[in-house]
Every structure is written in C-alpha cells, then in structure tokens.
Amino acid sequence: MAEVVLQNVMKNYGPLYAVNDVSFTVEHGEFVALVGPSGCGKTTTLNLIAGLIPITGGDISIGNRIVNELDPKDRDIAMVFQNYALYPNKTVYKNLAFPLQMRRLPKAEIERKVKAAAAVLDITHLLERKPRQLSGGQQQRVALGRALVRDPAVFLMDEPLSNLDAKLRVQMRSELKRFHHNLDATVIYVTHDQLEAVTMADKMAVMNGGALQQYDTPANVFAEPVNTFVASFVGSPAMSLIPLTAATRGAQTVLTSPEGWELPLSPENARKAQASSTPNVILGARHSTLKLQPTKVPGSVPGKVYTVEPTGDVTFAQIFISEAVVNISLDPSVQIEPDQEVWVEFDQGKMHLFDAETTMALRAK
Ligand code: ATP
Numbered sequence: 200m201a202e203v204v205l206q207n208v209m210k211n212y213g214p215l216y217a218v219n220d221v222s223f224t225v226e227h228g229e230f231v232a233l234v235g236p237s238g239c240g241k242t243t244t245l246n247l248i249a250g251l252i253p254i255t256g257g258d259i260s261i262g263n264r265i266v267n268e269l270d271p272k273d274r275d276i277a278m279v280f281q282n283y284a285l286y287p288n289k290t291v292y293k294n295l296a297f298p299l300q301m302r303r304l305p306k307a308e309i310e311r312k313v314k315a316a317a318a319v320l321d322i323t324h325l326l327e328r329k330p331r332q333l334s335g336g337q338q339q340r341v342a343l344g345r346a347l348v349r350d351p352a353v354f355l356m357d358e359p360l361s362n363l364d365a366k367l368r369v370q371m372r373s374e375l376k377r378f379h380h381n382l383d384a385t386v387i388y389v390t391h392d393q394l395e396a397v398t399m400a401d402k403m404a405v406m407n408g409g410a411l412q413q414y415d416t417p418a419n420v421f422a423e424p425v426n427t428f429v430a431s432f433v434g435s436p437a438m439s440l441i442p443l444t445a446a447t448r449g450a451q452t453v454l455t456s457p458e459g460w461e462l463p464l465s466p467e468n469a470r471k472a473q474a475s476s477t478p479n480v481i482l483g484a485r486h487s488t489l490k491l492q493p494t495k496v497p498g499s500v501p502g503k504v505y506t507v508e509p510t511g512d513v514t515f516a517q518i519f520i521s522e523a524v525v526n527i528s529l530d531p532s533v534q535i536e537p538d539q540e541v542w543v544e545f546d547q548g549k550m551h552l553f554d555a556e557t558t559m560a561l562r563a564k
Contacts, residue, residue, distance in 0.1 A: 201262030209256035232396035277346035479555035
C-alpha cells in the first residue's frame with residue numbers, strides 16, 4: 200500500500216497538452232477513479248503514474264518516493280488493462296505464476312502466492328484451465344490475479360471492464376469493489392463511465408481537456424459540481440442546464456427567460472445570482488428535484504413535453520423549457536403526452552446556479 204501524489208503534472212505532445220497541470224493525492228488504500236470523456240487525458244495520466252511514458256513537467260511520487268525517472272518495473276505498481284493479454288497456451292496457474300517466475304521467486308512461495316490470489320478472486324477451481332476455456336468475467340479475474348500475485352503498492356487499472364457485456368460489467372463492478380475492500384489496496388482506475396466511477400470509487404478525479412476539473416468523493420461531486428462541465432457529466436440522466444438572465448424586481452431577484460417568464464429566487468439563490476460576473480446565469484436542476492404540475496404554482500415555469508420514456512419503475516420525460524431540454528423523473532402512474540403544455544416546479548434548496556461566462560458554480564457571498 201502506498202500514497203500516490205501528483206503535483207503539477209504536465210504531458211504535452213507538441214502544442215497539445217494531454218495532461219495540463221494536474222495535482223491530486225491518492226491516500227493509502229483509496230480507490231480513485233479518473234473519469235472524463237474520450238481524449239480528456241485519463242489514460243495519459245495513468246500511463247505517467249505507471250512510467251510507460253515520460254513526464255513533461257511536475258512530480259509523481261509513490262510511497263513518498265519521487266518516481267519521475269524510475270522504470271515501470273521499479274515503481275511497485277501492477278497494471279490491469281481492458282485487454283487482459285493472458286498467455287493463451289498457459290494454464291491459469293501458469294499465467295498467475297509467470298510474473299513471479301520472472302522475479303525468480305522460490306517455487307514454494309510462488310505456489311503460496313498463486314493459491315492465495317486464486318482464493319481471493321474465487322478462481323481456485325479454474326487453475327488448470329486455459330484462457331479460452333474461461334468466460335470473459337473469469338478471464339478478467341485471472342488478469343486481476345496476475346496483478347494481485349505481485350503484491351504491488353498500487354494497482355493501476357485502465358478500463359478493465361469495458362470488454363465485458365453490460366450484465367457482467369455490473370457484476371464485476373461489485374467484485375472489484377469487494378477486491379479493493381478485502382485487500383485494502385490502493386487503486387487508480389480509469390473509466391469514461393461516470394456510473395462506474397460513482398459506484399466504485401472513494402474519490403473521483405473528473406478531467407476535461409487535460410485539466411482536472413474536480414477531485415472529491417462521488418457524493419460531493421454530485422451534490423456540489425464546481426462547473427457546468429462536471430454538472431452535466433456526473434449523474435444519469437444528466438443535470439439539465441437552462442441559460443437565463445438575472446434581474447431585480449424591487450427587493451426580489453428573479454431569473455428571466457427570453458420568452459418573458461420569471462422565476463423568483465430564494466434569498467440564498469439571489470445572493471448566488473448576484474455573485475455572477477454578468478447577469479447571464481445558468482440554472483441547473485437534477486431530474487429528481489423537479490416536479491411536474493398541471494397548472495401554474497409558485498416557483499414553477501412553463502414547459503412543453505418533448506418525449507416520454509417509461510422504464511418500468513420510473514418514467515423519464517424530456518421537457519422543453521425556454522431554450523433547453525430538461526430531464527425530469529416521474530412516477531409511472533403520471534400520464535403525459537408529447538407536446539402537452541405543463542408547469543415545472545423547481546426546488547430552491549436543490550437548484551444549482553452557474554456563471555454563464557466562466558461556467559463556474561455560483562456560491563452565496
Ligand atoms: P479515451 O477514453 O478515448 O482513451 P483518454 O481520456 O484516456 O481518452 P488520452 O488517451 O489520455 O485520453 O489522450 C489525451 C489526449 O492526448 C488526446 O487528445 C490524445 O489524442 C492525445 N494523445 C495521447 N497520446 C498521444 C501521442 N502518443 N501522441 C500525440 N497525441 C497523443
């Protein structure tokens with residue numbers, strides 16, 4: 200186990216900064232997910248930690264030792280990739296034993312480590328099989344086992360579940376979480392799937408365009424996204440964002456739409472709106488915080504139903520409000536139809552306000 204610290208880490212390819220001034224600390228035994236859209240720099244960050252590519256600037260330390268110049272084999276890490284790269288002609292036992300044989304460990308110790316890893320991953324009964332005789336999930340467990348036998352300070356995982364079908368992915372997600380829990384292992388895990396990050400990680404590092412946007416627990420990232428990018432990336436369906444304009448009506452601050460409706464703000468939200476660099480403010484709301492009303496009630500604004508998607512225990516509707524499409528979740532018993540005129544009620548305690556110019560979340564002064 201070890202702490203991993205990234206300080207002002209940079210990696211450029213010519214003019215492109217694949218990783219731009221990224222700093223965060225992964226504590227002993229933490230499971231951290233690097234998450235973000237394709238091309239945001241997650242894999243490059245992981246490869247820098249692993250030592251697979253040279254760093255352009257900044258420092259990476261593993262267990263209090265700066266590793267910038269160290270070879271991957273000297274960093275005390277083990278990697279698990281989406282493509283398991285098992286040796287097809289070796290049994291599972293030999294696949295697990297191979298990295299230890301390369302390190303010239305005594306045979307009895309190799310056997311002990313392989314059996315211990317197989318027990319943790321519940322693959323003892325598969326030790327004599329060849330990879331082609333295993334399911335995708337079993338192969339992934341062998342790949343994890345191969346990392347585990349090396350007893351590294353840090354596990355680095357790059358989309359290890361993305362080759363599995365949806366059902367197996369959900370199952371392996373729980374198994375990986377259990378694996379982390381049982382071993383108290385330090386894990387850094389790359390995924391483009393925010394749901395994987397939210398469900399498995401102690402902390403998530405949300406990246407965009409090579410830059411770290413937010414580093415916090417999934418609960419805090421969900422509750423307090425720092426900007427519109429994080430707000431719309433984390434959560435499913437995504438947080439809805441409506442561009443509006445703040446204005447004052449006597450002592451009251453309101454948000455106005457180009458269509459002419461006005462939404463009065465609570466005193467705290469008014470202070471947030473007043474902190475904006477310009478009157479252009481983005482109103483953010485998660486689907487579960489909105490209420491559909493058949494008629495106008497205080498705190499509601501007019502909208503028009505776009506689509507209705509029943510999923511069984513919850514129905515999702517998309518509603519046009521001003522120039523935005525807004526997601527809302529409904530009890531399946533609610534009957535609405537496309538093109539129906541509705542009113543959507545906002546919860547002042549759960550709405551988010553962002554500065555439309557900087558995209559940053561507004562905080563009450
Ligand atoms: P994905 O989820 O698609 O794998 P990612 O977030 O892991 O994306 P990276 O692979 O880290 O993204 O790439 C970050 C950026 O750096 C991308 O714009 C990519 O095109 C660029 N990049 C990565 N490797 C190289 C390279 N060897 N040469 C030039 N550009 C590169």
